[in-house]
Amino acid sequence: MKEISCKLLVIGAGPGGYVCAIRAGQLGIDTVIVEFGKPGGTCLNVGCIPSKALIHAAEEFEKIAHMAGGKGPLGIAVAPPTLDLTKTVAWKDGIVSRLNSGVAGLLKKAKVKTVQGWATFRDGKTVEVETETGSQVIRAEAVVIASGSVPAELPFLPFGGPVISSTEALALSEVPDKLAVVGGGYIGLELGMAFAKMGAKVAVVEALPRVLAQYDAELTRPVLKRLGELGIEVMLGAKAKGLSTKGDALLVETADGKNAKITADRVLVTVGRKPLTEGWGLEQIDLDMVGRFIRIDDQCRTSMRGIYAIGDVTGEPMLAHRAMAQGEMVAEIVAGHKRGWDKRAIPAICFTDPELVTAGLSPDEAKALAGEIKIGHFPFAANGRAMTKQGEDGFVRIVARADNHLVLGIQAVGQGVSELAAAFGLALEMGARLEDIAGTIHAHPTQGEGFQEAALKALGHALHV
Incomplete structure (x- = not known):
């Protein structure tokens, strides 16, 4: 049995793990x-x-489909389009493959040794890895657990056959005629809307009173409108019960307690994700847990000396960029640098149509924390660039303290607003006040002007609305 000794062992090469390893390599850590x-x-x-x-x-397919017959407002006419999902998936796989190679190259450049296989803890400093060529033991001074998460499964709708997770949904060879989506969170709506645009008849089953429940109603209103335009049926307060005997329909209990059937070729289950804490010997290293997640402090240290945990396995928010930031920090801590987790905001994006971006506190959260607040709201219907992109439906909203105008939260909904996330996050990290954003010259014509205008509105002197 081969043995390796190293300064730092990272378990998992997801966004958190590979960033941690690359940064550690840059700092000269074995x-x-x-x-x-x-x-x-x-x-x-x-x-x-x-x-x-x-x-x-x-999105591209739907745009072309709308141009068929020359009925769109842009004066463009094309023949009705067709979609070969096999080619689409192959194109997607090509992007993934190039990025895979890029990550592998960056690890190699940083002089990080990669071991392919499944790691299992023997103790807090030692793991055994089952590789294609046999078992390999790795001993390390410090260990980072970055094992990530997996789709949550419903016991009455186990994955297999017509029941699929997001993983299988992204590898389908053809668009299902009828798709039932269980779960109206961001994953379910992102994929449900995509398949609806490609021609599937989509129904969403959500147990809560509304979809995208983590966002406030004002922010999600444009998304709800778009769901209707796409012909997506949304069943709220409804509970999935299982498959029909023939496996061709989803059994549902509606909000009024009645039984219903949704005919479906595929049933996409998107009820969240769970941390991957099983199968790698967690029982061998007595770590403190918070429910299903590994407990960490503000330096991502676990309850065992020399063991760190980052990313999805440590809890919400389960976001790749959070894991990346944690991974970079831990690498520097292992290298002896003084670091801590002191983030004012972690932007979150929902890639529905239109897109949603949140950073910092919502209006209700800000009011509970700071008391009196100011809110600036600027609609994209008054933004020239949004109009030229046919993306008037949406807005930018800023939430600030009333006494000193410190910005506490920024939200937006609209076409392409995901690209505003960096500006929102930067403003919060820098401790910006409304006057800082209002006084910054924003390029024209851009949707980013909505950010400045929202700040001006909160100050009481918006210029374009």
């Missing part, structure tokens, strides 16, 4: 990273990147 699948983890291989590729393809 680093080994273990990954069972391909580098990049869920986000790169079966999550963030491939889903955005599919969403983009769906």
